[in-house]
Structures are given as structure tokens and as C-alpha cells.
Amino acid sequence: MxxxxxxxxxxxxxxxxxxxxxxxxxxxxxxxxxxxxxxxxxxxxxxxxxxxxxxxxxxxxxxxxxxAGFWDADGAAKGLREEAPAWATYKDKRDFKKMLEEDGELMFDGIPLDAEDKQRIKDVLTGLFWEAKQMNKRKKKEPGSPDSPSSS
The missing domain is CATH 1.10.260.40 (lambda repressor-like DNA-binding domains)
Structure with a gap:
């Protein structure tokens, strides 16, 4: 790539x-x-x-x-709509599903977004969510961090 x-x-x-x-x-x-x-x-x-x-x-x-491989030909985030990373736990997937399913009207400048715009926003949020989760997991595993297993 x-x-x-x-x-x-x-x-x-x-x-x-x-x-x-x-x-x-x-x-x-x-x-x-x-x-x-x-x-x-x-x-x-x-x-x-x-x-x-x-x-x-x-x-x-x-x-x-x-x-760069982030989006498919339709402009949607590639591989992010349904799939969770291999490292995601059941709890991670549940948290993500809950975040996406919170049903509120998505608006921009007071104008409701159409289905295509909503999907693009969900695709971006999906990528950001999994990236943040992965970064958080790495921080917890760093030696000497309060959450790492070696400091228990």
C-alpha cells in the first residue's frame, strides 16, 4: 500500500x-x-x-x-463499518455499538444531515474510536504505568 x-x-x-x-x-x-x-x-x-x-x-x-487505503471508491472508510480490530474485546465492541446507536438527530449548522453524511461521520468516528482504544491499551501495558500488570 x-x-x-x-x-x-x-x-x-x-x-x-x-x-x-x-x-x-x-x-x-x-x-x-x-x-x-x-x-x-x-x-x-x-x-x-x-x-x-x-x-x-x-x-x-x-x-x-x-x-492511502483509508477509503473505498465510494468515499467510505474502508473496512470500518462492521469489522472490529482483532484485538477488540467483547466489552470494546459493546462500547462501540452503544456509542454509534445513541439515537439523536445529527445536525450541522441547524440542518439535519442526510443518510450519506451520517454514514461518513460514522465511518470517521469508527476509525477514531478504534485508534483511541488501541492507544489506550498500549498506554496501560507500558512498564511502570499504574495500570500495567508489573506495578500491581
Whole structure:
């Protein structure tokens, strides 16, 4: 996936007639990091970095998110609608389901969101939820932390 994203990034940059240094300046991302992405040496960047690149290249954010493997062709978060990570416990899955099922009217600027917008928001929340859960689990396992088994 890293090489595919890098190839797309390089193609888009070259189509815009930009050098790596110009893209670095426009995006606020170092030229060495961009070079590593393009060459498949660096892993797929996180969505905030992808947003900076999309803005600097003046291309749709979804195009780069799809190239990075985060979104499918329809613009939905890939693999996140139904599947939970392998490490998720029953309690994690229950908590997530409860969070998504809380039934309130989703609105933006006082206007109710349509089904497509609601699904996109759920997809983003899904990714953020599982990322936060995983980070929390890592923190608890760090040696010397109050929650780690070795400090009990």
C-alpha cells in the first residue's frame, strides 16, 4: 500500500508541475518525508498529513485517502463499518455499538444531515474510536504505568 500511495502522490505532484521542495513548502511537510512517501520507504501517512498534501496539491482529499487505503471508491472508510480490530474485546465492541446507536438527530449548522453524511461521520468516528482504544491499551501495558500488570 505504501508504494501505491507514493506512486499516486508523485504522479499528482508531477502533474501539478511541482518539485518535492515546492510541495514541502506548500504543505508544511518536510521534503525528506515527502521523498520517503513517494519512494515507498515511509508508511502511509495519517489522515491529517494526507489533508495537508491534498490541500497543497489542490486535489480532493478523498482521492488521496482512497490511494492511502483509508477509503473505498465510494468515499467510505474502508473496512470500518462492521469489522472490529482483532484485538477488540467483547466489552470494546459493546462500547462501540452503544456509542454509534445513541439515537439523536445529527445536525450541522441547524440542518439535519442526510443518510450519506451520517454514514461518513460514522465511518470517521469508527476509525477514531478504534485508534483511541488501541492507544489506550498500549498506554496501560507500558512498564511502570499504574495500570500495567508489573506495578500491581
Amino acid at each position: 505504501e508504494k501505491e500511495f507514493g506512486a499516486v502522490l508523485k504522479r499528482l505532484r508531477e502533474q501539478k508541475g511541482m518539485t518535492i521542495n515546492q510541495l514541502a513548502e506548500a504543505s508544511g511537510i518536510s521534503n525528506s518525508q515527502i521523498s520517503r512517501m513517494e519512494n515507498g520507504i515511509r508508511g502511509v501517512p495519517k489522515p491529517p498529513t494526507i489533508r495537508k498534501l491534498a490541500d497543497a496539491l489542490e486535489v480532493p482529499y478523498g482521492e488521496l485517502m482512497s490511494a
